[in-house]
Structures are given as C-alpha cells and as structure tokens.
Amino acid sequence: MSEGANDRYRELWDIADEHLVRYRGDFYPLVVERAEGVYIYDQDGRAILDFSSGQMCATLGHNHPAVVGALKRASEKVIHLYTNMMSPMLVELADKLADLLPPSLQKSMFPNTGSESNEAALRMAKIHTGGYEVVGLSGSWHGQTVGAASSTYATGRKGHGPTLPGTMAIPAPNSYHCPIKHCAGKCDMTCLDVGFEMADRQSVGQYAAFIAEPVQGAGGVVIPPEGYFERAKEKCEERGMMMILDEAQTGLGRVGKNFAFEGMGIKPDILTLSKTLGAGVPLSATVTSSEIEESCYEKGFSYYTSHLSDPMPLEVGVSVLDVVVNEKLAERAAEMGPYVMKGLKELQARHEAIGDVRGVGLFIGVEFVKDRETKEAAPVFLKRLLARSLELGLNLIPASAEGISAVRLAPPLFVTRDQVDSALGILDQALGDCAKDLNSTE
Numbered sequence: 001m002s003e004g005a006n007d008r009y010r011e012l013w014d015i016a017d018e019h020l021v022r023y024r025g026d027f028y029p030l031v032v033e034r035a036e037g038v039y040i041y042d043q044d045g046r047a048i049l050d051f052s053s054g055q056m057c058a059t060l061g062h063n064h065p066a067v068v069g070a071l072k073r074a075s076e077k078v079i080h081l082y083t084n085m086m087s088p089m090l091v092e093l094a095d096k097l098a099d100l101l102p103p104s105l106q107k108s109m110f111p112n113t114g115s116e117s118n119e120a121a122l123r124m125a126k127i128h129t130g131g132y133e134v135v136g137l138s139g140s141w142h143g144q145t146v147g148a149a150s151s152t153y154a155t156g157r158k159g160h161g162p163t164l165p166g167t168m169a170i171p172a173p174n175s176y177h178c179p180i181k182h183c184a185g186k187c188d189m190t191c192l193d194v195g196f197e198m199a200d201r202q203s204v205g206q207y208a209a210f211i212a213e214p215v216q217g218a219g220g221v222v223i224p225p226e227g228y229f230e231r232a233k234e235k236c237e238e239r240g241m242m243m244i245l246d247e248a249q250t251g252l253g254r255v256g257k258n259f260a261f262e263g264m265g266i267k268p269d270i271l272t273l274s275k276t277l278g279a280g281v282p283l284s285a286t287v288t289s290s291e292i293e294e295s296c297y298e299k300g301f302s303y304y305t306s307h308l309s310d311p312m313p314l315e316v317g318v319s320v321l322d323v324v325v326n327e328k329l330a331e332r333a334a335e336m337g338p339y340v341m342k343g344l345k346e347l348q349a350r351h352e353a354i355g356d357v358r359g360v361g362l363f364i365g366v367e368f369v370k371d372r373e374t375k376e377a378a379p380v381f382l383k384r385l386l387a388r389s390l391e392l393g394l395n396l397i398p399a400s401a402e403g404i405s406a407v408r409l410a411p412p413l414f415v416t417r418d419q420v421d422s423a424l425g426i427l428d429q430a431l432g433d434c435a436k437d438l439n440s441t442e
C-alpha cells in the first residue's frame, strides 16, 4: 500500500471507530473497494475469492452486468413509487416468477428483505387461518424483524426482549447432531413426530403456520432426510396450518434446482424468496395460491412498507430471473457441487479438524470439531481459520447457529473449476496453519 493509501485506510478505521455501531462483533480487518464476479478487492487491490457470495445473495457474482444494467435502466425511468401504484416491472416480475412456479404458487408480492417476506407470509397465514401460533425448527434463521426473529432459533434470541406469544420450536432434522440424541448419521424423523407432539401439548388450539428452510443455512447447512417435508406437510394439513417455506438461501439455483421444494414431493402454501432474487439488491417475494390470496384479501390483509413494489429492485429481479433461466444456473450448481464436495472430502481425509462435509448443489457446509467422536465445537479454531483464509485470499461465511463451528461454502454459481481449486488450496493451507489451534480456548 502506498503511503497515501495507507493514511486513507487508517483514517477510515478511525472514523469507523468513532461513528459505526458494531452490530455483529467486529468488522473484518479490510476495506472492500470494489467487487466483480467471484472476487472482492480490498484496499490494496488484492483479489479475494468470495465463497460467501456476499451475504449469500450474489449467486450471479458481484456486480453482474445484468444487475448493473437493470439499476441503470431503472434510474433513468422510475426508482420509487407510492406503494399502491403499479409499474410494468411489478407485473413483469410476478409473471416471470409465476412461469417458474407450479399452479398453486401464482400470486406474488415483493417486499425488500428476507425478514419482510417472512413477516408478510406470517401475516397471511394468521389472517387466513384466524390463528396465531407458529412452529419453527431449532437452528432456523428467518430474519430480524420481530415476527421473523421470533421464529429464528439459530442465535441472537437473548437480551433483546420478548418474542411473539405462540411461537414454538421443534427439533430440526440434524443427523450429525441429533437434537433428541436418537439417531446417528441418518435422521429417522422421530424428531418431527416428537416435535409436533410437544407443540400440540403447548398449543392453545390457534395454529397458523409451520415455517422452515428446506435446507437450513445459518444452522450449518442442515439437510433433511428424504420424505421429511412430505411428513411435515401432512402434519400441517392435519392441524390446519399453512406451510411456509423460506427459500432465501436455497431459491433460484443454489441447490441445483430453481427451488429446493421441487425435489421434496410437496408444495408450500406460502413460499418466500429473498437474498438471491435481487442477487445483491434488496428484493424479496412472498408467493401463495390464488385461493389463499383471495381469502386474505377478503379478510383485510394488510402489509405495507415504504419500498414494497419499488420499480428499481423489481427491474433487477426481472433481469436476475432471466440470467437464472438463460444461463441455467441451477444446472451449473448441480454440476459444480459434487466437484467441490469431492475436494472437501479429500481435505477431510487429511485434516482431523473437519468433522463433517455435507451439501446439495453449491450449498455446502463444513463442520469443524475438536474430536470426531465427541463432535465438540471448536470456536477459537474456527475464528482463526476464517481469519487465516481471508489473509490468504478466501472469504468463507460461518454458520451462525450456537454450539457448532461450521462454515458455508456458497460461491457465485458461475464459479469455475480453477477458482474452486484455488479456494480449496487456500483452505488446505489455512487448515494446516491453524491445526495447532484446534483445542485452543482463547
């Protein structure tokens, strides 16, 4: 770094210390000046492979020309509107999304964040059923607004006041860490049966919804066994609950399909999309059937935010769907995923710290343990591994769930074999460099 650049870098950190709220621990020790494709570039112009796709959003890669073009077009036409006004982009996005979805999911609305898409879904479920109780999965992440946060069990619950009455968690189908200490290696879904039995005991007879991620992301890439969501759907129907599937991370290609529910033998009553729909621009969707939409409308459904239906993110969403379809992003993820998994399994054979490697498409979790028998988490090791990887040029996103030490590998879906090889090489070196820290406690 030149002396001038160094001064500017130091000055930025000084101002940050003075004026920024630290909302999730410390900021990473770099300043990102620009980003393109699979890379972000720091203050020294150093290229870093971004295997977190930003915050799991940039499936097209950073600053994809389709996204940049859409932002430019929108800024020359209309950026923002009164929420009850319609724009061509609103209709076009709803239409294009409907083309990708089954007949029971044809009605959409478009808030901005994943949290908001889930708030809207929960409000729909509540007004449609007349109930208010919501069952979620342990290890879940649905957002930070109060309804979504009430059904978020991965982390962040303590110290922020009460959650909504009527929200309950059942154990997630985590075969590596069976939450009811029952299965080993393969989930037999006892957790689902026991979970709903326990929920029934607590319920006051006012069920509204069951909300879940098809594959838990923040929970550490937790993949349910085959048939899990079919059984869960039966349980929802028996109880008159809406099934809300939150495909913030899994939607639009990442798992090797356009939507994860496509491989699950069921369709949700309400589907939410976010992160990947705007591919880096805040855009989300809440999608349901014509019947549920009609019922909600008749009962006075209201969900209204400042940027709902804003033309600028909608224009981006239309372009993103075009890229997803035309570039066959789901197929790319399905092809590249096994290559990454194979490389990670090879690393697992050489590095004791890797307890588990699991994934679907380009949504891959690697869990680190102090001991493969006890599966004890290694949080200090993980922190050092993330820092070392970043120093060497690879950004990985940790799972947020409490009690485990895992990372998600979720690169942009255009990632090449060479880029994967570089990332695995860096991870290999970082694992070796940090091996001495596996049992560290500070």
Ligand SMILES: Cc1ncc(COP(=O)(O)O)c(C=O)c1O
Binding pocket: 112, 113, 114, 115, 116, 118, 141, 142, 143, 144, 213, 217, 218, 246, 247, 248, 249, 274, 275
């Ligand atoms: C599955 C899932 N749902 C919802 C959200 C919340 O989205 P947002 O942060 O855009 O509100 C997240 C964010 O990480 C998520 O992973």
